Amino acid sequence: MKIKNFFFFSIAIVLILIGCINVVLLMFMYFTDVILPTKVFIILSAVLFVVLIIIINNGVETYINFRIDKIYKQVTSLKKRRIANINADEFDFLARDILKYTYKKKQEIKKLNFRENYRRDFLGNVAHELKTPLFTVQGYLLTLIEGAAEDVEIREKYLKRANLAITRLSEIVGDLDMITKLETNDLKLKIDTFNIIKVIQKVFDLLEMQAKKRSIKLRLDKFYDIPEFVLADEAKIEQVLINLVMNSIKYGKIGGTTIVSIEYVDDEKIAINVTDNGEGVKQEDVERLFERFYRVEKSRSRDQGGSGLGLSIVKHIIEAHEQTIDVESTIGQGSTFYFTLEKG
Template identity: 55%
Template structure:
């Protein structure tokens, strides 16, 4: 890779000046004592001597510096730029020692940060693969167990056959649900999932989700409601289907972790810059602070045993985050352990 290599002559200029001043002063003192009869020519001699010595010293020092220092400095830049070409292609390369020290120090710091980031990602990758394996293994083994039992002879009993086939079907449905959610996250992350931006009433979308989840909430005697009456439509611009999925996932999550005889409340407020914020509040068990930064990770569960008993793919909040970010909007979490949680997200309001 060719580098824009900028030489500096400061070192040679200063070094030659120091040598010249010393040598000229020393020569003048010697000439004063040894050639007293020609003192009138001493000044001219010193000037000519100083000029000649300065020129000679400058070129010798500069040549030596280029041979023994600049070439090695250039090799260091070549080696560093090979690893960090995107940064070094954009700037001229100087042989100044301070610049070199600063650049190499910055390079070392950046690489250290990259290594730490890679370690974190590697740990996340291992955990993610373990979670994927577990989430897929559970329904797969369930289906395999029921089918193996049927093939071993239980198929002859009509009642057992129907019950086991129904349970195997539920396992297959969960597998499909997990694969569909993973496929959606992959498309969202790669930008291949196109959003159908339309104008719609967000209040109507929330009410539709309430109607769909009414029976699920009744199992725990949880009340789904708005925080206020919204007689007028609140129009937003977004992908209606995806936003309904966001609201659905958040309310399902609130029901899943909500307490018996609890409540889930949705509020919609105007913000500045033509935005609205949708808040989903519950009075459930809440979330401990150490879990909040990781809530949107795929397959991350606060209460692993309880969450799996409730079902789901473990991808709901991750999908929520990706959908909201695909809209260039923000999502927030506020929670107090033992009191409840609030998930909120912003949307662009229709003018």
């Protein structure tokens, strides 16, 4: 009920009570022959009116405040407000505040649950990724300790394999350190203008041997006779391209091709596309490709090596440049990773 309407309602109640009291007094006068002056009725009615108004309003206000206090004690983050300070004509503010409060808390709980699930999955993935090479190293070393070290051929083979496992451990730790720095903004970007074509060619040269092992050709989509300048951290973008091209080599089709192309998004941005003609990725996997340690095919991915953090690092680096990265993939046809950069 509105406060204004309640005030008029309380006046009506008081007038009815005064009327009833006056009727009782008149009946008393009629049966006892006692006559009271009209002035007494007026003064008595006025006094009763004031007293009853004060009692009813204070009583109701006290009761409502008591109920509000109980509600606010249950939702302690709400700012406490007294009836006397209410400017609105109704108590809907309380319902609105509680609805806002409950919605906010539900969102916080949802976010906390998401973070908890993410933390649990992340720790489980880290433990699993570290456990595999650790057990590998431990197995080889125990075999050597138990006597296999006497055989020179076995010793060299097992030490090389143990060294490969240690290298993978170093990659995982290094990539985790990189992601931590990117997330905490501890890794400062060195923004400068450079020729992206030159960087792409450098990446092709670095990964030429890995590509030859799978008979994969690395090439640009066309001959670029003039430089394409971008404004970014050259070392970090080189790392992005290395990760994307290496990813296309690992999961591309043997004897296939990896093509890097450049498109103009607008007058201020260009897009770099890395396309392979491999097996492609299912849509439900595409949405999770940039998650840490997420692997489309667990067994095949581990056989290919790597830390499982490459695409996650790529995403962090591109977002640190305030740019975007995405992927399109079709089963049986291949995948295209593309990211934007500011033109130099």
